[in-house]
Amino acid sequence: MKKKPVTGMKDVLPEEGIIRDYVTKLAGETYSRYGFMTIETPCVEHIENLTSKQGGENEKLIFKILKRGDKLDLGNIQDEDSLVDSGLRYDLTLPLSRYYSNNSQNLPVPFKAFQMGSVFRAERPQKGRFRQFTQCDIDILGDPTYLAEVELITATTTLLGRLDFSGFKVRINDRRILSALAAYAGVEEDKKGLLFIILDKLDKIGADGVREELESSGFAGDSVDRIMEIFSGDALKEDPLHGIKEILGEHIPEGCAENLETIMTLVSQVRNADFEMVFDPVLVRGMGYYTGTIFEIEMPQFGSSVAGGGRYDEMIGRFTGTPTPAVGFSIGFERIITILLEEGFKVPTEAPSTAILLEKGLPAERMKEAMKEAAVLREKGSRVLLVWANKNKKFQKEQLSKNGFEDFKEYYREDLKH
């Protein structure tokens, strides 16, 4: 028998469990106030759907499930694909699209979905990254307007605010502005992806670093110059959205920049958490399925993004044949939990915790009294532990204190009063 979890997965200990429960509860409560409704999809998904080129790099990380019974023909194995018919989902967005195409006739329009669930990716094991992790997503399906983005961003930042996060930054961009940038610089279609990946590093490696990488990656000198002119100069310093609009001109589709402006203005006006909303023309986001706005929440003090999302107006159409506007925002649940654990976050508890120590061999009548006392306290909402007293009661109480029991009661054999 093996004692450790399978490679790259983890056991959640009680001190983490209580924080996970709290964040889960707060997410459910907050998102419900924004009209999102809880749904669930299976962890197991059709292999055809998982490998339909919607998942980018994640499709290389799928845990595949062996066919069963007669379907598994070991005498006639062509390749890996002939062995499997399903796999574990790598995110909640692809299953949501399948779900919507399967159930839309029973769902309101627009449909605001809240999902929490395990997803699985066979990544190289490393600190803080796990092969099974929880995602916490909200999505709005059926609304093509800025209202959807505003609601998603407001709901997500409100949740972060309720978890006492502050001073963070919401960055927003639009895939169509990235495309406009490529067109403006004369970058061919098949090199756009590479361009975006390099631009994404601007914050880390600076303008000179980006120029160097673009040159060594074989972009035309003229293209590199046009791009670097934008990011080295002062054009984006003051007001980057208007700056980029002026430079890229008609390469940007009509209304695209105005849409971003509306979102940013409204979010700033109604926000109820302490954060800054900024346009970031080099924000890229990895997933292949994004078609419009993309956004991310960055907490500089924790070194990385804690939430990300965007519009994926074409994915549901791949299931149904009818395009359905869709936009989602996913909180990095595991990242949030790690930060809270590292910061020594204490879950606010409303109820007192009492440990009732029972001497071994307590007569039936006294036992009944102890249990009745526990029942009354529990009925009132207290957390009560009924536990046999150890010989070393002092040590036992110390241990119980560590688990949050600050109030003690004792039931002895001889003592008829307590």
Next chain:
Amino acid sequence: MKKKPVTGMKDVLPEEGIIRDYVTKLAGETYSRYGFMTIETPCVEHIENLTSKQGGENEKLIFKILKRGDKLDLGNIQDEDSLVDSGLRYDLTLPLSRYYSNNSQNLPVPFKAFQMGSVFRAERPQKGRFRQFTQCDIDILGDPTYLAEVELITATTTLLGRLDFSGFKVRINDRRILSALAAYAGVEEDKKGLLFIILDKLDKIGADGVREELESSGFAGDSVDRIMEIFSGDALKEDPLHGIKEILGEHIPEGCAENLETIMTLVSQVRNADFEMVFDPVLVRGMGYYTGTIFEIEMPQFGSSVAGGGRYDEMIGRFTGTPTPAVGFSIGFERIITILLEEGFKVPTEAPSTAILLEKGLPAERMKEAMKEAAVLREKGSRVLLVWANKNKKFQKEQLSKNGFEDFKEYYREDLKH
């Protein structure tokens, strides 16, 4: 792209989602009051652990996960086993035992664990049975005494009571009484399992049916007579526990019947739900790993058991080498949800629900007002939906009512007051 979920699994719609959230929240809250702590284990488990003969019939129903990378050698396939190194867990008890053996040095003694999670069994698809389903388990590890059983049964019945269930029956037995019965009747070790399976049907097929099955299954006539004497006569009518104790005498280990009596008495004394606690000498429970007390909650009006559990004092020792007393109680989460859905259960909501209808093309200033109003209501705990008004507003409001929005506000373009 496939629209339906994989065979035997299901999409959870919002009307079910809200009930699942409610039961989950209530379970967490109730079990926390009893001192249980939330933990999690991965959905994926080592194939060696899953196939270690602890899971009985469930081991035939494992979803197996294909090895990855170099570990998968398609040129050298011996059998199915050579293709897999992990699988999806079929219950939460086996992973808990692994978890405890991996983490016990960081856990309190005794350890009271609460787990909710998905488990997977490739059963033949049938109505109401799914291949992925949620289990909701509480377990007490490290307490060999009746206190553990009393706490488990009291906590579970309290949760059911809080969900408005009443008039149910908690049946209890001990595996050692079943063994005593087999010894008393002179049934050989290797036929005990079959004997128990047949006895388990007593309620359904009656004493005559049991006799018939025992005879046709090749049990010795003398054994059958001795068994049927017990279950056909009046010995168990009045007080079955004392009755069986008298008949089986020294075949029952010392203290075993008294232990059951203590549990039953204490549970009845401190219960805070409407149920009956009964000794049932033919209660068997399927899982191979039970070693002592076993119990089940039956709701006659719903035709089946809604919770089950028992003592499995030997499983953790298989991981650690040191026996650790363990006992658990699992609520049939999906069964409970199905009953609540069928009964038209309404989740008690504390907050009002308001839908704010926005006329398309609303000017920025009015949009801001609408969003501020929503923010204020949400801050107070209301559920607020901001939604574009349709042309047919009457129909739209009807639809919104169905989703629980009873209060409406409207923001028009021309109208500067609302």
